[in-house]
Amino acid sequence: SCGSRSIQDTTLRSYKTGFSHTAEEGKGGERKEEEEVKAPPEFQAPPTVIMFPRQQEIRSKGLRRQKRDWVIPPVNVPENSRGPFPQMLVSIRSDQDRNISIRYSITGVGADQPPNEVFSIDPVAGKMFVTKPLDRERRSSYHLRAHAVNMNGERVESPIDLYIYVIDMNDNRPEFKNQVYNGSVDEGSKPGTFVMHLAAFDHDDNTTANGMVRYRILSQTPHSPIPNMFTINSETGDIVTVAAGLDREKVSQYSIIVQATDMEGNLNFGLSNTATAIISVTDINDNPPELTSRTFSGEVPENRINVAVANLTVIDRDQPRSPNWNAVYRIISGDPIGHFTIITDPHTNDGMVTPVDFEQNRAFMLTVVVNNQAPLASGIQSSLQSTSGVTISVVDINEPPFFPTNPKSIRFEEGVPAGTSLTTFSASDPDRFMQQSIRYSKLADPAEWLSINTTNGQIVTTATLDRESIYVKNNIYEATFLAVDNGSPMASGTGTLQIYLIDVNDNAPSLLPRESQICERINRNAGINITAADSDTDPNVGPFVFELPTFPASIRRNWTVSRLNGEGTARCRLGGVSVLILGVLCVCVCVCVCVCVCVCVCVCVCVLCGVPGMVLVFVVWMKRREKERQTKQLLIDPEDDVRDNILKYDEEGGGEEDQDYDLSQLQQPDSLEHIISKPLGVRRVDERPIIPESQYPIRPAVPHPGDIGDFINEGLRAADNDPTAPPYDSLLVFDYEGSGSTAGSVSSLNSSSTGDQDYDYLNDWGPRFKKLADMYGGGEDD
Structure with missing residues (x-):
């Protein structure tokens, strides 16, 4: 291996014909020159001194160019170095430092850019240092530039690029994303069946052994049926079955501990971590019930x-x-x-x-x-x-009896007399082996028209059936009956009987409205629309014939009846009757319709009304003064009065001559005495009524003048106490419309300035303004 001295003697220089990498061995061995040699960073030895390349002038065309440089080998620095710091990496030199003073500096990430001050340089000696431990997992390389300037700050050499690579160390264990993984496999699966996948990640360089992870199974729990039921692919982490014999009914779950080791699984040098895989054996239908x-x-x-x-x-x-x-x-x-x-x-x-x-x-x-x-x-x-x-x-239990046909429907004409047998409504007992008897009773009979035999269920009427009864809905009358057996305990059942009633013509038609009013002053020929109604149904209704009674004879003289449209509507018209202008004439026409004829206020007193016939009763109250018209003088002349809506009223008052009448004639007309004295007969519904029926109490015939006064006072009190009768006492509230007027003041109409105003145009406005024209236009004043 090369010592520290051999690294320090490494020199890079630039030559005219190419680049040379000269290395002096520890014993000063031979110098060797190579061209275009680029060794990978991990195989290049870092130089101790890095020289700025020389420049050479080219005479041709007066241009200066720099020859090609060698690619400066990167500086490799191991991560997690323990120092001491700062630790020298390389020295940077310029050939011109023999003649002038040179100042060296470095720029780039890790020098003057974040993270700052990871690297530093001695500006005089050119020695570059690393100031702290490096972490490859945070940053794996650095790119710096070295500069050389004179004391004036002028550049004396072109900047050179420095590449610093952080050498990875195996300082990270493999990590599983989860500590527990869950998988499943069907019971009875064949060997080689995929179960689940596990993966661990190592932050070290995965291109080196430091980041290459391998897997293995450490243990399996339980060991049944064999200790090694599963295996794992050492490189991919896939778990598969090894042997057959998985049975959920015996072992439903397995727990496997998996180990992941870097350094390609070398247990002596690699770092390890573990995770647990829970494998559930899923059920299949391998056991019949x-x-x-x-x-x-x-x-x-x-x-x-x-x-x-x-x-x-x-x-x-x-x-x-x-x-x-x-x-x-x-x-x-x-x-x-x-x-x-x-x-x-x-x-x-x-x-x-x-x-x-x-x-x-x-x-x-x-x-x-x-x-x-x-x-x-x-x-x-x-x-x-x-x-x-x-x-x-x-x-067996006692079951309740039941009606086979429920509800049961039958049809009969209305008017069936009491005692008529309608039908037999019997029930059946489902308990065939008990031989029980059944008794019947009514549960619901709204009109009380029926009775039932308690032993055989025969239904008989107890009253006349009437289709027009309120208890009949849509022509059907319903009654409910109860059947009870004699079992222990007793049981009961219900049944409904529906009787459809066929209509017969047993109801006379009636007239509507029952009472009406006609104001003869407004329309002397006014009429009343009357309508006939019949409770029966087709074909026992319509067409109707409308007629006036023959007695008293004045009815046909004063009234007419005519058909309007359809079969049940007619119009009753008043005509030919003499009525005083300010008097009150009340007419009650009974037998289904009552007509009141009045001038101003009508108070109807029906002395005798009845269905058998139409009776006309006149009750007249009239106070009239026959004196000559002696009215107070009006404000203007009658010939000048053009107000069409002014009515002249006679004075109402009088003496004894106004009360010279026979009060008994008003209370009970002689023409009705023979009718009142007749006894009331039995009403028939199939013929026209003849004898009237009394509907109102007859006023006692007391010929006293105060009787008619009491009558009037009662009507007056009723009118005074009626809150709906005008006039209405109420407070009228008007909206505020603002002050002032856009029309200006009317003071110009002052009579004192008549000389300035010309009112002759009022004569052109017609007779309504004649009085005003006379007052302001120079006419005579009254």
């Missing part, structure tokens, strides 16, 4: 649901609650109709049998077979499927 007994038995009451008739137990060595373990039961004989279904309990894997109807069979003998959800793995030699016999006894 087996029933624990050859026979099973059970009993259950009939018609019970969601109960276990019999519990079937099974054994399966595969992984619980997996498709390879879950049992599927199937009945292969003894239940051709399908009364039973076996449900698997997901937690226990037991089978539960569902209930059955006792009336069909008393006992059952079933054959059950069991399998897994997943099919058996290929290559598994399975024996015969596991089967068992199941004996089931059914215990």
